Structures are given as C-alpha cells and as structure tokens.
Amino acid sequence: MTAIPLAHLLILAAALFTLGMIGVMTRRNVLVMLMSVEIMLNAVNLTLVAFSRYHGWTEGHVLAFFIIAVAAAEAAVGLAMVLAVFRLKQTVYVDELKLLKR
C-alpha cells in the first residue's frame, strides 16, 4: 500500500472545513448547522492526524483526541438547546426563530 501524500490529506481537510463553514452560514436547519460545525472540527482532526503521521510524531494524535472530546461536549449542549427550542416552538428552522434570523 502506498502512503497518501500529506498535501492530498491537507487539501481534503481544507475542503471539508470550507464545506462546514458554508454549511453553518447558509443552512437554515439548526441541526444541519450543528452538523456543519462538527464537520469543521473533524477537518481540524484530519489536519492534526495527517501532520502527525507525516512527522511520525504522536502529539497531534493526542490533540485530536482532546478535540473529539470537546466536540462531543459541544454537540451535547447544542442538541439539548435545540430540543429546548423545539419543545416550545415546534421548529428547528432559523427562519421561524426571530433572534437567529438576524
């Protein structure tokens, strides 16, 4: 098996990150916005892991684990809030929430 070059992995990570950012800015469904944030954070992890493998160095892998944990906490809080909003408003679309529209 030939190793995938570092540049390819970095380009993939940058593309994922950009897609995530576009998702956060343009999507109207709060759940999809949260998923887009997760894509951004996973692009960060991919960058770290790619560099780590390239350098043959473990710190990047460890850092990726920290970011996974942090992302999980953020998603938990985010989903709880979406649930709280949904209970009162029966919607997850930002167009129907007056504060988020601006």
Next chain:
Amino acid sequence: MSLADLQPLMLGLILACAALLVLLVDLVIKPSGKPILGWLTAAILAGTLVASWLLPLEGEVQAGVWQGNLWSTFLARVMISAGLLAVLGGLDYVARVWPYRQGEFYTLLLFSLTGMVLLPGCRELAAFVVCFELMGIPIYVLAAYSKNDNGKKPPEAALKLLLIGAASTALTFFGAALLVGMAGSSRFAELVPYEPGPLHAVAALLLLAGMAFKIGVAPFHMWVPDTYEGSPTPVVAFLSVAPKVAGFAALSSIFLIAMPTLAHAWRPMLWLLVVVTMVVGNLVAIPQTNLKRLMAFSGVAQVGYILLGFLGGAEFGAAMMLFYLATYVFANIGMFLIVHAVAEAGEGEDIVSLNGLARRSPWLALALLMFLLSLAGIPFVAGFWAKFYVFTAAWRAGHGEMVLLGALFATVALFYYLGVARAAFVNKSAIEGPVPVKRPLALAIVVCLLGTVGLGAWPNPLVEAALAAVQGLY
C-alpha cells in the same frame, strides 16, 4: 510527578473542587435550603481571591506546559472578582427564578471560571484547547437559563451564542492545527519559525478570526447584542467581562509569545479591526433604546480601546490593557447590576425605565453616574486613567492617528452614556418610592462603586501591579 508539582495550578484546582462540592451539597440539601449554595459559592470565590495572595503560585507545571507567574495570577484575580460580583448580584434572583436549579447554575459558573483562571498560564496547545472550551461550554448553558418567565421562553439567544461560538472555536482550532502540524510541536514558543511562510500567515489569520468572535470585535460581534438582551442579567454581567478578560489573555499569550515573527500579518489586520470596532460599536450604540443592547454595543466599542492597549507597544501596552480590563470589570458589572436592580423592581430593561432614578434612589443613581463616567472615560474615575494610559501606549508606539480616532469616538460615546444619565437625573417618572435592592446585590454594587471611584483616585498601585504582571508574559 508529585502533587506538589501542581502547586502553581492551585487556584484552578480550588475552583474545580468547589464546583464539585457545590454539586454534591446540592444533592443532599433540602429545596428550602438551596439559597445557601449561592452563599457557599460566593464564600469560596472570596476565599480563592484571598488565597491568590497567600499561596505560592509561581512556577512551571510539566516542563513549561503551564506557567504560573504574576501575569496568570493578576488575570485570575480579575476574573475571580468578576465571578464573585456576578454571583453576589444574582443571588436573590437565582434563588427566586430557578429555585430547584441553583446547584447547576453555580457549578457551571465555577467550572467556567476554572477554565478562565487556567487559560492565561497555558503555554501549550492541548492545555489551551481544554481550558478554552472549559470556559466556553458552561457559558453557553448559563446563557440558556431562561429569564423570569419560568422556562416559557426558548433559549434562542443561547443557541445563537453556541452556534457562533462553536464555529469560531473551529476556526481557532483549524488555525492552531495548521501551526502545530507545520511546527511539529504544540508548545507556543516553538509554534512559528523565524521565517514563516504564507501558510503560517493564513493560520494566524484563522486564529485571529476565531478569537475576534470570542471577544466580540466588530464585524464578528453579531451575537453580542442578542445574547445580552436574551439572557438573564446576572449571567450577562458575568459573560460581558470574564470571558473577555480570558479572551484577551489568550490573545496575548498566543500572538505575543507564539507569533512575534508573524506580526507583519496579524498587526495590520488587528488595526483594521480596531477601527471597524470603534466605528461600529459607538455609532450603533446611539439609537439603542434597550439598556442591555446599548451596553452590548458599548462593550464592543470598549474592546476597541482595550485592543489599542494590546497593539500599542510591547510591555507598557499590554500592562495598560490589563489595567483597562480591571477598571472595565468594575464599571461594566456595576452597570449591569443596576440595570438588573431596576428590572427586578418591575421597570423593564429600557433606558426609559431609569427615568426619575435620581429622585427615587439617589445612591443608586449616583453609582450609575460613576459607572457611566468611568465607561466614558471622564476625569477622575477609573475609566479615565484606563483610556489615558491606553492612549499613551498607542502614542508612544507611534500611532497618533489611532489616538485621535479613539478620542473622537470617546466623545461620541459620551453622547449615549450621558443619554442614559439624563434619563436617571433629568427625566421625570410617574412611579414614586425607592427601587428595592436586595442586600447581596447592594453589596456587589457598592464594591463596584468603590472599585471605580477608588481606582480613579489611586490608580498607581494597580498600574504598578499590571506593569509587574506583564513581566510574566515574556
């Protein structure tokens, strides 16, 4: 490694243990006894503040991953004071509005403070990531506590804060990941080489954008007014200052320690942000009628001045940034607590709800005036010295045009700050009788007032402390 090696982290450890303690006490205590949790938190915070002078907090942890020195201790004191004032100010409110959820409230606040207190000392990215998020995530939850109407209002403002906060965190982390990857080390000191390439500059700008969201610099400030308006006022008092102080600490430790060789990339960008921030913050504040929205835009404008200190010359500028932050804590929390007191009396959160305050509660009105004067930078309250020193720093660094711009917008700011004072002192109100202020809230306002007036009369001790603290950064 022994337990004694963790000595420099002591303030953070105390706060983390306190958070767990509050959670445990909450489990065993009767519902009627829950207000004691607020007093417990306040007592622990006061104790931690005193302990910051008594404990030896200097030294390195894990060969320089975390550095305890005057810099981290100074910032920890500022943040703990902010936490203490917010807890005292909100004590009765929390007990009345969320009687069964007081334990969680104080636990989250303490965890957030733990992250903040540990943030300035971080010199390595894994530690930084953990502290940054330990600070941020509890804040999202605190902001989601509903206002008076018993959970009938959806936490839209908090959801907005979370979405923007999480996206900005991802930006910060992506910039950091690129730097770490290229450097092959996560230590700040080794992050950027002597001759950085274009990708380093891109990473630095990504980091800068992420941080700009956190401290609420225009044009990354759109979450600020909505979150301030939609969240409970004692929470806003806390989140309008403490995360900002921590954000500036993080900004300093990353950009000044890790990226001096990239200054040609981030400095011009930051100067641009200062100009935009001052213009947007001050001009948009003028037409606001809601006090909390007004304070939100005033806060955006104030960040511009604090950044002026950050950019204005190495050590003196950073020290004056610290001084500015300390005076800002007193004036801003004081202001929000008065808004809170008036809103608690059933008058609402608009500027008109302050009408006739001077006649109804002269002392409250006097405190309000002092906070406003301090925020506007009028001699001789604390804020005047803060602005004066920040301008001096920028002037010394050869940025006379920025001083001119700052002074110009300080006069613009005077317009809306005095508009609030006019409501309290000139306008008449149909309502008679003093505004009822609960004891802990009154205590917090008095402390803010003493801080604002005291630092105006004797700024020197704090200036010297800030100058000494900055030595720890380099």
